[in-house]
Amino acid sequence: MGNAIRLTGAARLVHDESMTIGSMMNAKTMDNKPEKGIIRHIPNALTVGRLFLTLIFLGMILYAPKLEQDKPAAFLMGAFILFVVAGLTDIVDGYLARKYExxxxxxxxxxxxxxxxxVCGTFFCFAMVAQPRLAGFGFSETTLHVIRWGTAVILFAREVAVQTLRHIAESHGVNFGAVVYGKxxxxxxxxxxxxxxxGWAFVSRPWGDWFTLVTYFLMVVATVLSGIQALRRVRH
Known part of the structure; x- marks a missing residue:
């Protein structure tokens, strides 16, 4: 009987020590995990910040033509930097959201x-202020209007169509993540x-006009192809 009591006491001691060690290990693991109380709000805060930066950026594009001839360059470079910062916030908020779940x-x-x-707002603003000018090609104003407004409308239509397709696909449990053409x-x-x-900030050159036109063409092609790819994913 005494031996049984001693064995039971020893077993309890081993159990208590195991529980203590386990608790210490769990506490250490929790200490190594980042505190999500603050981090969880950073991605959304960056997204809201990007919206404000976007509104300022679009306003700068619309205001730039009103500046004197010798002033737009620095102003537009400021707008360019603002655009880059807005793009970086998109990368950072996505990274933080995924890393810290x-x-x-x-x-x-x-x-x-x-x-x-x-993106879409920028191209509509470009069309409103008659940019890009593409002076090196000698296009008529009608042709330039088609290029500017046509590009903006195609980009906008694609986004509306893909968002609609994404909603349909996800409502049926189909994964609709980013694909190569979209990237x-x-x-x-x-x-x-x-x-x-x-090109707008500095004096346009013929090679710059070619560069811009080719970029626009490739951009529209990629936009259309990504829309077609999205449609095929839903149909299959």
Whole structure:
């Protein structure tokens, strides 16, 4: 009987020590994990910040033609820097959301919307202020209007169509993540915006006009192909 009691006591001691060690290990593991209380709000804060930067950026594009002839260059370079910063916030908020697993419904909805407002809004603003000029080609004003407004409308129509298809696909449980044409499209759109701003800020050169026109063409092609690819994914 005494031996049994001693064995039971020893077993309890071993159990208690195991529980203590386990608790210490769990506490250490929790200490190594980043505190999500603050981090969880950073991606959404960056998204909201990008929306404000976008509005300022678009306002700068619309205001630039009102400046005196010798002033737009520095102003437009400031707009270009603002565009780059807005793009970087998109990269950073996505990285933080994935790394710390703090994605939210707000982020999934507003983040892509902010991207579309930035890109589509920029090309509509370019069309409103008659940019790019493409003076080296001798195009008529009608042709230039078609190029500028046509590009903006195609980009906008693609985004509306893809968002609709995404909603349909996800409502049926189909994954509708980013694909290669969509990534190429986004890169060319961002590159095209930078090209127009730099060409506008400084005196346009014939090679610069060619560069801008080719970028626009590739951008429209990638936009259309990404839309077709999205349609095929839904149909299959």
């Amino acid at each position: 703090v994605t939210s419904r707000f982020g999934r909805t507003v983040d892509p919307l902010a991207d579309k407002i930035l 190429i499209k986004m890169f060319l759109q961002s590159f095209g915006i930078g090209t127009v701003l730099i």
